[in-house]
Amino acid sequence: MTSVAEESLVQKFRPVVISGPSGTGKSTLLKKLFKEFPGVFGFSVSHTTRAPRPGEQHGREYYFATKEEFLDLVSQHGFIEHAQFGGNYYGTSVQAVKDIAEKGRICILDIEMEGVKQVKKTDLNARFLFLSPPSLEELERRLRGRETETDESVRKRLDQAKKELEFSKQPGSHDKLVVNNDLEKAYEELRDWIVDGGKYGAQ
Numbered sequence: 001m002t003s004v005a006e007e008s009l010v011q012k013f014r015p016v017v018i019s020g021p022s023g024t025g026k027s028t029l030l031k032k033l034f035k036e037f038p039g040v041f042g043f044s045v046s047h048t049t050r051a052p053r054p055g056e057q058h059g060r061e062y063y064f065a066t067k068e069e070f071l072d073l074v075s076q077h078g079f080i081e082h083a084q085f086g087g088n089y090y091g092t093s094v095q096a097v098k099d100i101a102e103k104g105r106i107c108i109l110d111i112e113m114e115g116v117k118q119v120k121k122t123d124l125n126a127r128f129l130f131l132s133p134p135s136l137e138e139l140e141r142r143l144r145g146r147e148t149e150t151d152e153s154v155r156k157r158l159d160q161a162k163k164e165l166e167f168s169k170q171p172g173s174h175d176k177l178v179v180n181n182d183l184e185k186a187y188e189e190l191r192d193w194i195v196d197g198g199k200y201g202a203q
Contacts, residue, residue: 014106014125014126014127015097015106015107015108015109015124015125015126015127016106016107016108016109016126016127016128016129016194017109017111017116017119017126017127017128017129018030018108018109018110018111018129018131019110019111019112019113019115019116019128019129019130019131019164019174020130020131020132020133020164020168021132021133021139021157021160021161021164021165022143022157022160022161023133023139023142023143023146023157023161024131024132024133024139024142024180025131025142025180025183025186026110026131027110028183029131029180029183029186029187029190030043030108030110032187032191033108033187033190033191033194036191037195039105040105040106041105041106041107041108042099042100042103042105042106042107042108043100043108043110044092044096044097044100044107044108044109044110045059045060045061045062045063045096046062046063046090046091046092046093046096046110046111047062047063047064047065047070047073047079047082047089047090047091047092047093047096048062048063048064048065048070048088048089048090048091049064049065049066049067049070049088049089049090050062050064050086050088050090051064052064053148054148063093063096067089070082070089070091071089073091073093074091077094078093078094078095079091079092079093079094080092080093080094080097080118080119080122080124081111081114081115081116081118081119082115082118083112083113083114083115083118085112085114085160086153086156086157086160087156090111090112090115091115092109092111092115092119097109097124109126112160112164113160113163113164113167116128116167116173116174127175127176127194127197128173128174128175128176129174129175129176129177129178129190129193129194130164130168130173130174130176130177130178131178131180131186131190132165132168132177132178132179132180133161133179133180134179134180134181136158136161136162136165139158139161140154140158143157143158175197176193176197178190178193
């Protein structure tokens with residue numbers, strides 16, 4: 001059950017878009033945020049055509065779809081944003097965001113660079129945070145440490161990371177930049193900006 005304090009937070013928050021290269025720790029940081037503020041946030045579950053990783057469940061990490069199913073939703077204007085990355089399609093459906101709002105929670109979107117550009121063109125009035133790795137070398141080490149990525153997959157993700165890091169340097173691309181060099185420090189910075197920024201209008 002949502003407390004009065006949590007309801008107050010919800011009323012003042014705007015949707016938050018988290019982006020950054022794969023391997024920067026977005027999932028880990030968001031899990032910590034949801035654990036500390038239960039009932040306040042709702043995670044927008046994206047659609048993807050990639051195969052599930054070990055331990056992933058349909059409807060929890062992603063809605064796993066075939067390419068045909070995904071493109072059918074595109075043709076029906078069912079996505080707020082969608083993009084192709086690493087040979088697979090990813091997208092945030094209109095319904096996924098509506099589902100969060102109907103629960104009285106603030107929507108958190110974890111999306112790629114192209115998706116950020118598309119969301120900026122909508123009327124979501126979102127706030128944008130970019131999570132950056134300390135360096136590309138450290139990012140490569142983290143990706144290889146997953147042991148779920150092929151050499152080709154790592155190369156593609158690093159190529160994409162370079163583009164995302166360049167985009168993050170453009171004025172107005174994001175409202176906040178957090179470098180995940182130390183997990184706890186990065187979490188404190190992310191949490192304070194999302195919570196205090198949303199509550200008091202700070203940036």
